[in-house]
Amino acid sequence: xxxxxxxxxxxxxxxGNRVTITCRAxxxxxxxxxWYQQKPGKAPKLLIYAAxxxxxxVPSRFSGSGSGTDFTLTISGLQxxxxxxxxxxxxxxxxxxxxxxxxxxxx
Amino acid sequence: QVQLQESGPGLVKPSDTLSLTCTVSGDSxxxxxxxxxxQPPGKxxxxxxxxxxxGSTNYNPSLKSRVTISVDTSKSQxxxxxxxxxxxxxxxxxxxxxxxxxxxxxxxDYWGQGTLxxxxx
Numbered sequence: 001x002x003x004x005x006x007x008x009x010x011x012x013x014x015x016g017n018r019v020t021i022t023c024r025a026x027x028x029x030x031x032x033x034x035w036y037q038q039k040p041g042k043a044p045k046l047l048i049y050a051a052x053x054x055x056x057x058v059p060s061r062f063s064g065s066g067s068g069t070d071f072t073l074t075i076s077g078l079q080x081x082x083x084x085x086x087x088x089x090x091x092x093x094x095x096x097x098x099x100x101x102x103x104x105x106x107x
Numbered sequence: 108q109v110q111l112q113e114s115g116p117g118l119v120k121p122s123d124t125l126s127l128t129c130t131v132s133g134d135s136x137x138x139x140x141x142x143x144x145x146q147p148p149g150k151x152x153x154x155x156x157x158x159x160x161x162g163s164t165n166y167n168p169s170l171k172s173r174v175t176i177s178v179d180t181s182k183s184q185x186x187x188x189x190x191x192x193x194x195x196x197x198x199x200x201x202x203x204x205x206x207x208x209x210x211x212x213x214x215x216d217y218w219g220q221g222t223l224x225x226x227x228x
Contacts, residue, residue, distance in 0.1 A: 055214075091213035095156075095167040095169070096142075
């Protein structure tokens with residue numbers, strides 16, 4: 001299985017801040033990397049697919065980059081509704097695997 | 108708008124079989140992959156497996172010996188059976204839509220709201 005490692009596991013930030021979350025795969029996965037946002041008690045929501053493609057309806061302050069083994073999710077100008085847990089997920093092969101999550105909290 | 112809704116018992120006894128159904132509305136179940144994903148309380152996400160509308164399946168090796176996923180296209184439903192459950196199988200279970208056939212960029216773009224299944228006697 002491909003292991004996905006996210007860092008940090010949690011962070012505190014203020015509204016308006018720029019936030020960067022990293023995800024590392026245990027082997028190369030080309031650009032087969034997705035990002036999700038999950039709020040408490042809710043299902044995950046797809047933000048970014050294919051490493052850098054913005055899912056329809058997702059605000060442009062979310063962006064993704066990277067290829068191979070190292071990826072980043074950037075939130076430019078954190079909004080109150082962005083406080084949540086973020087997960088990366090590889091779709092290079094099966095079993096599909098997720099990172100452990102990064103919780104973004106209010107500072 | 109595509110909608111997915113999980114249904115099934117919220118409490119299952121140890122050693123019994125967990126059974127859930129996902130009903131898809133708003134779009135055809137055909138030509139897509141359909142997945143089950145679970146999340147133990149306070150923990151991360153685990154992919155259980157998926158099924159193509161034609162019936163072909165792929166399971167997580169960690170659960171493969173206990174999992175069966177099936178599809179009923181006439182009812183726009185797909186189902187999960189997990190046998191010999193233990194307390195470690197207590198989780199919120201989600202159904203989700205995967206990629207369209209021949210789409211190389213696999214992702215889960217629509218999810219059900221999730222259903223908590225507790226394994227306890």
